[in-house]
Every structure is written in C-alpha cells, then in structure tokens.
Amino acid sequence: MVIKFQKNDKPVIITGAKDMPPMAAALGSMLQNKTGSWRNVRPIIDYDKCIKCFICWKICPEPAIKIVDELPVIDYDYCKGCLMCAEECPKDAIDFEKEGK
16 A cells, blocks of 8 residues: 655655554544534424334434434434435435525
C-alpha cells in the first residue's frame, strides 16, 4: 500500500500502518453530537399507515428515532435527513418535506 498526497505544500507518502497519523479511537457518544442541523429534508411519519414494525428505528444510523408509547418518534435534533427510514418502510408510512417549510 502506498498513499501519496500533499500537506502544506510538502509531499507525504504513507507506505504502511507505521506511517499513519494517530486517529481518534472514539468520537464521543452520538447522543452528544446533535446532527440535525445537517438536514435539508425532514421525514414525517404517517401514523395511520404505520404498522409498528420499527424497521425505521432499526435502520436509522443515528439515535434519531425513539419508541414512545409503542410508536416510532423522530427526534429532529439528531435526524440528518438521510431518509433511510423512508426508503426501508414497508408501508410507505414515512414521507418527507423540505426543511424550513
């Protein structure tokens, strides 16, 4: 493995793990990193269509969907708007709207 790039106008060549810069082992709890400000679309759950399968909760890459009173509820402080929940919902119970509407 050889990786070449420029840093501060100087060539950097990485030939193995010993040349790699130190990396963070953990970036902190996802609950400390509110990522909702990244969102440009907002998922909306239609509870009339929802069958409470919780696939949306299982597939969400952030802690953005919580189960409240046996229903999935989106916490927009953490929702990035990736729409994986809407894509995977078997009943199309999750639609979306443009953020700021």
